[in-house]
Each structure stands twice: as C-alpha cells, then as structure tokens.
Amino acid sequence: xxxxxxxxxxxxxxxxxxxxxxxxxxxxxxxxxxxxxxxxxxxxxxxxxxxxxxxxxxxxxxxxxxxxxxxxxxxxxxxxxxxxxxxxxxxxxxxxxxxxxxxxxxxxxxxxxxxxxxxxxxxxxxxxxxxxxxxxxxxxxxxxxxxxxxxxxxxxxxxxxxxxxxxxxxxxxxxxxxxxxxxxxxxxxxxxxxxxxxxxxxxxxxxxxxxxxxxxxxxxxxxxxxxxxxxxxxxxxxxxxxxxxxxxxxxxxxxxxxxxxxxxxxxxxxxxxxxxxxxxxxxxxxxxxxxxxxxxxxxxxxxxxxxxxxxxxxxxxxxxxxxxxxx
Amino acid sequence: xxxxxxxxxxxxxxxxxxxxxxxxxxxxxxxxxxxxxxxxxxxxxxxxxxxxxxxxxxxxxxxxxxxxxxxxxxxxxxxxxxxxxxxxxxxxxxxxxxxxxxxxxxxxxxxxxxxxxxxxxxxxxxxxxxxxxxxxxxxxxxxxxxxxxxxxxxxxxxxxxxxxxxxxxxxxxxxxxxxxxxxxxxxxxxxxxxxxxxxxxxxxxxxxxxxxxxxxx
Numbered sequence: 233x234x235x236x237x238x239x240x241x242x243x244x245x246x247x248x249x250x251x252x253x254x255x256x257x258x259x260x261x262x263x264x265x266x267x268x269x270x271x272x273x274x275x276x277x278x279x280x281x282x283x284x285x286x287x288x289x290x291x292x293x294x295x296x297x298x299x300x301x302x303x304x305x306x307x308x309x310x311x312x313x314x315x316x317x318x319x320x321x322x323x324x325x326x327x328x329x330x331x332x333x334x335x336x337x338x339x340x341x342x343x344x345x346x347x348x349x350x351x352x353x354x355x356x357x358x359x360x361x362x363x364x365x366x367x368x369x370x371x372x373x374x375x376x377x378x379x380x381x382x383x384x385x386x387x388x389x390x391x392x393x394x395x396x397x398x399x400x401x402x403x404x405x406x407x408x409x410x411x412x413x414x415x416x417x418x419x420x421x422x423x424x425x426x427x428x429x430x431x432x433x434x435x436x437x438x439x440x441x442x443x444x445x446x447x448x449x450x451x452x453x454x455x456x457x458x459x460x461x462x463x464x465x466x467x468x469x470x471x472x473x474x475x476x477x478x479x480x481x482x483x484x485x486x487x488x489x490x491x492x493x494x495x496x497x498x499x500x501x502x503x504x505x506x507x508x509x510x511x512x513x514x515x516x517x518x519x520x521x522x523x524x525x526x527x528x529x530x531x532x533x534x535x536x537x538x539x540x541x542x543x544x545x546x547x548x549x550x551x552x553x554x555x556x557x558x559x
Numbered sequence: 560x561x562x563x564x565x566x567x568x569x570x571x572x573x574x575x576x577x578x579x580x581x582x583x584x585x586x587x588x589x590x591x592x593x594x595x596x597x598x599x600x601x602x603x604x605x606x607x608x609x610x611x612x613x614x615x616x617x618x619x620x621x622x623x624x625x626x627x628x629x630x631x632x633x634x635x636x637x638x639x640x641x642x643x644x645x646x647x648x649x650x651x652x653x654x655x656x657x658x659x660x661x662x663x664x665x666x667x668x669x670x671x672x673x674x675x676x677x678x679x680x681x682x683x684x685x686x687x688x689x690x691x692x693x694x695x696x697x698x699x700x701x702x703x704x705x706x707x708x709x710x711x712x713x714x715x716x717x718x719x720x721x722x723x724x725x726x727x728x729x730x731x732x733x734x735x736x737x738x739x740x741x742x743x744x745x746x747x748x749x750x751x752x753x754x755x756x757x758x759x760x761x762x763x764x765x766x767x768x769x770x771x772x773x774x775x776x
Contacts, residue, residue: 298775303643303646304774304776326648326649331647333640337639337641339644341570341571353563354563354649354650355649
C-alpha cells in the first residue's frame with residue numbers, strides 16, 4: 233500500500249509556466265509552528281482558464297490563496313500575479329484582480345448601496361450597468377442592510393462588487409462555503425455565467441467536488457500542503473480508476489507498484505485505486521496467487537476520484553458477510 | 560478614495576465620539592456648578608484647573624476614549640475579517656493606515672480639545688467663580704491633552720498586532736501608561752511635550768512596521 237508521501241501523479245502532471253500566465257507560484261512554502269501548511273507548491277494557471285483548487289479542510293488552500301494575494305508572507309518561494317510579485321502588488325495591479333475572501337467579509341452596518349458606493353470609490357474603471365444587472369439578477373435591493381442578508385445573499389453582493397471593476401483575474405476562496413445546496417448551485421451557475429468571458433482567468437478553491445467538476449477546466453489538488461495534482465480536470469478523472477479483483481477465497485496482498493494509491497479488502501474482493509491502470513498493472517493482477525476470478529475496472533466521477541486520492545491509505549473493512557446470523 | 564475611507568471611519572466611530580462628548584459634558588457641567596441629575600446649581604468655590612478636579616475627570620474620560628477609539632479602528636477590523644476586504648482595495652496599505660489614524664487622532668484631539676477649551680473659556684470668564692484665572696494655570700491639562708496621543712497609538716498598536724488581546728499583544732496598550740507619568744512629572748512643559756512627541760514617533764514607527772510585516776490569515 234502506498235502512503236500519502238508517495239502518491240502518484242496523473243499522467244499529464246503539472247505544466248511549466250509560460251510568459252503571460254496570470255498566476256505563477258514557485259516552491260511556495262509556509263510554516264505555522266513546525267508544520268508546513270503549504271509545502272513547495274509550484275503551479276501555473278494558464279490565461280483564460282477556470283482553475284479549481286481542491287483540498288480537504290486544512291489542506292492549505294486558503295493559506296496558499298492568502299499568499300497569492302499578499303495577505304500572508306511565504307516563508308520561502310515566490311508567487312506572481314499578472315507578472316508582479318504578490319507581496320508588492322501595486323494598487324493599479326490590484327485593481328485588475330478581484331479577490332473574494334472566505335466568508336465574504338463586508339461591513340455589516342452598510343446597506344448594499346453604501347457598500348457599492350464605498351467600493352466604487354477605489355476604482356477608476358467601474359461597470360455600473362453590469363453591477364445593476366447582477367443586483368437585479370440576484371434580486372438584491374440597494375436599501376437592504378448587509379447584516380440582514382443571508383450567507384447566500386452576502387456571497388452575491390461580494391460577487392457583484394468583485395465583478396463591477398471588470399477584473400482580468402478572479403481569485404475566489406471557497407465562495408460557496410456555508411451555502412445550502414440549492415443556493416450553491418444557483419450561485420455557481422450565475423457566477424460562471426457572469427464572470428466567464430474571453431481571456432478572464434478564474435481560480436477558485438473548494439472542497440465540494442461537484443462544484444468544481446461543473447465549472448473547472450483544470451484542477452489542482454492539495455494534500456497536506458503538497459500540490460499532488462495539477463492537470464486538466466478530464467485527465468484527472470480519466471487517470472483514476474477503481475480496480476476490483478474478485479477471488480474465490482481470501483484475497484492475497486497486492487504488491488506495491490507505480491500508480492497504486494490505495495488498496496483494501498472487502499470480503500473476497502480487493503479494491504484498488506490506481507492512477508493510470510494499464511497493461512503492466514493488469515498483468516501484475518493476473519499473476520497473483522490465487523488468481524482473481526474477475527478484474528473489473530470502474531470509472532469514477534471527480535468526487536469519488538478526489539475522495540480516493542486524498543483520503544490516503546484505508547484500512548480494510550471487516551468481513552461482515554461471512555458472519556453467521558444468530559436469530 | 561480617501562474621502563470614502565474617511566466617511567467609513569467617521570460612521571464607524573461616531574457612537575464613541577458621542578459617548579465621550581456626553582461624558583465630558585456631564586463632567587464639565589458638574590465642575591461649573593450645575594448638577595445635571597438634580598437640575599440644580601451651586602456657586603463654584605474651588606479654583607479651576609489648580610484644584611485638580613478637571614484634570615482628574617479629563618484624564619480618565621480621555622484615556623478611555625482614546626483606548627476604545629483605537630481598538631475600534633484596529634482590532635475590530637481583524638475580528639470581523641473586514642481587514643482583508645479593506646486591504647485588497649487598490650490603495651496602498653500606508654494610505655489606509657494614514658487615513659485611519661488621521662481620522663482617529665483628529666476625533667480624539669478634537670473632542671478632548673473642545674472639552675478642555677470649553678472649561679477653560681468658562682474659567683476665563685469673569686464672575687463665574689471666586690478666584691483669579693491665568694491661562695498658565697491650564698498648562699498641566701494641556702500637556703495631559705497631548706498625552707492622549709501616545710495612549711491612542713499604543714492601543715492602536717495592540718489592536719493591529721496578531722494574537723490574543725490578553726497576551727503579549729496588550730503590551731503596547733499597557734506601555735501607554737508611561738505618557739501619564741511623563742505628563743504628570745514636575746519638569747518644564749516643553750521638555751514633557753518633547754518626550755511625548757518622541758513616544759508618538761516610536762509608536763508610529765512600530766505601527767508602520769507591524770502593518771507591513773504581519774500576516775492577515
């Protein structure tokens with residue numbers, strides 16, 4: 233069984249940064265105490281892409297984003313937004329980037345209209361018509377007090393304020409956190425409809441895979457502060473397979489091999505999670521003693537793939553099926 | 560954009576100013592012989608400023624005002640998470656900080672200065688009390704008025720430092736007691752003022768350093 237430290241990468245793996253990439257990080261590292269919460273993260277987000285930044289709670293997504301936006305200083309490594317060092321972003325560069333912080337912090341004492349007036353004062357470019365359309369779309373009154381709005385409505389106000397300056401790059405830190413399923417879906421669909429235009433780059437973090445699958449064309453998966461995956465969403469989905477080996481009796485051990493993420497026994501079956509299951513791996517399975525009576529390769533959706541990839545080694549399940557029933 | 564920041568700061572702190580102004584008004588009315596709660600008035604027999612009654616009330620109210628005002632402008636933003644929203648606006652951190660502190664110091668010095676001046680003008684009016692009045696009698700109170708700026712800056716520094724408020728984060732606030740000592744000691748007023756300005760400069764440098772170097776997690 234492989235460990236978290238040796239998790240295999242999907243085949244296409246990380247891309248090299250090219251000039252003009254709006255987001256580039258190099259060996260970005262941050263320690264809290266002795267723990268590396270972000271560990272040597274190197275990624276580059278191509279222009280015009282929607283990048284889903286995934287990871288379980290505490291994986292280091294927010295810390296990475298805060299380093300990207302210059303809110304947190306990295307202990308080592310560097311990050312650049314629109315070609316400029318994140319720690320020394322000029323106000324003019326920041327005007328071209330929208331950042332939605334986790335929890336949508338806004339001044340609660342303001343009304344929606346006051347929040348608009350306050351935010352507008354900082355920008356030379358401000359699309360009032362677009363803002364009006366977004367507020368109309370979400371049915372938000374300018375007179376509404378922010379403190380009286382639901383989490384979903386606050387997220388909508390944050391989005392409207394972020395979009396109005398017509399940014400080239402959007403960085404959204406878990407924008408759907410705390411929203412219920414229906415509101416989340418509505419918000420995401422609206423978000424993509426509103427903000428996606430040619431050349432605009434979006435990076436958004438989430439731990440809800442369905443959200444990412446729907447909108448991201450490239451994903452990064454952070455596991456314990458390490459960027460394990462950085463590839464197109466389809467490549468990740470296609471690379472990860474569940475392989476179920478069925479045996480006549482207790483399943484034998486499966487030898488460690490390249491691409492094996494986890495392995496567990498369920499009754500007479502051994503369930504394996506593989507990155508890139510090919511002929512070589514199939515031959516290893518066929519040569520096991522006793523030989524499996526069936527080898528089933530199961531496709532996984534992004535959510536299952538993510539769970540299997542990030543949960544790490546699992547213990548085998550106890551064999552309930554063979555227990556005698558005492559009625 | 561500075562105007563928007565100024566309006567925001569004023570809106571957020573107006574209630575503190577109103578409370579402080581109310582406390583000063585209550586204190587001054589008492590000192591000029593009017594009892595606000597009883598609705599009656601007495602003749603003033605003590606000597607304004609020299610008797611120490613004004614200074615005692617003034618330093619308590621002004622210090623509390625300075626601390627609450629500074630913490631509201633600094634720690635409150637971090638607590639509510641709005642510092643991230645504010646710092647992301649396309650404006651330099653130095654300018655945000657400068658506007659915040661300019662508004663805070665203007666409110667502090669304006670409100671406390673108005674209270675001081677109101678009482679001094681009453682004391683300077685002939686026939687209001689049974690004692691002579693010279694403006695030199697107000698010097699100790701004027702120095703104490705200036706001593707409020709290090710208290711404000713110390714509290715502001717405590718507010719912006721990361722960590723829990725009841726740990727080492729509170730050191731600058733505790734250190735702000737020092738200006739009370741400087742303002743009270745029997746030394747030439749100009750020397751005391753110079754010391755207070757030196758403490759102010761130190762506080763400003765420390766605030767500038769913390770704002771630039773701290774993380775906003």
